[in-house]
Amino acid sequence: MVEQRTSIAAADPYLLFGLLGKRVIHPGGRKATEQLFGQAELSASHEVLDIGCGVGTTAVEIARRFGSRVVAADISVDMRERAAARAHKEELGSRVSVEAADICALPFADGRFDRVVAEAVTMFVDRDLAIRELVRVCRPGGLVLATEFQWRRPPTPEARQAFLGEVCPGMLFDTVEDWLARYRRAGLAELQVTTGPFEMMTPGGFLADEGLTNSIRVMSRAMSNPVARRRMFWLMPRISRAVPFLGYVLIRGQKPAAG
Ligand SMILES: C[S@@+](CC[C@H](N)C(=O)[O-])C[C@H]1O[C@@H](n2cnc3c(N)ncnc32)[C@H](O)[C@@H]1O
Incomplete structure (x- = not known):
């Protein structure tokens, strides 16, 4: 099956930034x-999954800095093409394998994987199902x-309507406590959280x-x-309306050892 490329007009905001070259x-x-790297205890013996890898920035960085083998996977063919081009450009094609995955x-x-990384992905889908899959393949x-x-x-x-109703319709997220409960229910232990403001779109x-x-x-x-x-002029005021209320949470959890 030939996968369709997405145009600038039809891309969701994240793909739009990817198409424009944002890394x-x-x-x-x-x-x-960097906080994730600081908590991941990565090594050259590890096989890492970066799911929803986008343009491959984190996947390439893991392979380059830590020597791990990385499967960089994404549902979007546009993102995968950019991730593969980036791995190739950095001469890391032998350590970063770009694959299609939902x-x-x-x-x-x-x-299969020693480390499973998902930066800003579960929110687009059935979160509990996605989190169970992250834990299953770890x-x-x-x-x-x-x-x-x-x-x-x-x-x-x-602010809620601007962000979840207009900028990212269909995206779902809540509080840190809600995320922690979801990751705990999926079977992770020793949960750690790090939080901070949403600064991606501030100057x-x-x-x-x-x-x-x-x-x-x-x-x-x-x-x-x-x-x-035209899309940027529509997006920016709506994102700015939500920025004061938005933040990120980094969750790190361990899959309990068998037995
Ligand atoms: C917000 S972007 C994050 C990209 C990258 N992780 C980063 O941090 O730069 C979300 C990514 O998730 C991907 N994605 C969305 N739904 C997905 C799914 N069901 N399975 C795999 N990837 C998905 C999108 O194509 C996009 O690359």
Whole structure:
């Protein structure tokens, strides 16, 4: 089956940023990924799954910095193409395998991976089903690390509607306590949480994630394409309305050892 490419006009906001060349597409940005690395105890002997890998930034970084083998998987062909190109460019094609996968029905054996990473993915689907899949493919004693959105304080009805009703319709998330309960129910133990503000789309966060050169490149692409420009002018005020209430939560849990 030939998979359809998505146009700038039809892409959801995350894919839109991916198509425009943004490299970090999750609420805590590079800061949250560094926190994840600090808690993941990664090594060269590990096989890691990065599900919902987007353009492959985290997957490539894991292979480059820690020497692990990484399966970078995503449901979107556009994202997978960018992830594969990035792995190739960084000459990490032998350690990063880019594969098609749906987080709700992972095509991997039980217990295959030493580490399972999901940055900003479960929120788009049936969260409990997706989290059960993350735990299923993790080996006993291995770690699951996930970044999710959370409401840092109760949003106003306008902020909630702007973000979940208009910017990301269908996306679901709640509080840190709610996330913890879901990951605990899926069988993870020794749960740890790290939280922070949503800075991905603030000027400072954007610059910190992308650096000056890529920030300019992404914004010029957005401004020089009439469809992208129109979409950005629609998106930005709605995202800004929600930013004061939004945050990220990084959850780390261990799958209990067998027996
Ligand atoms: C918010 S982006 C995060 C991308 C990447 N993890 C990052 O942090 O930069 C969400 C990603 O999840 C992918 N995705 C959405 N639904 C999925 C599913 N059912 N299975 C696998 N990936 C999915 C999207 O294609 C997208 O790449």
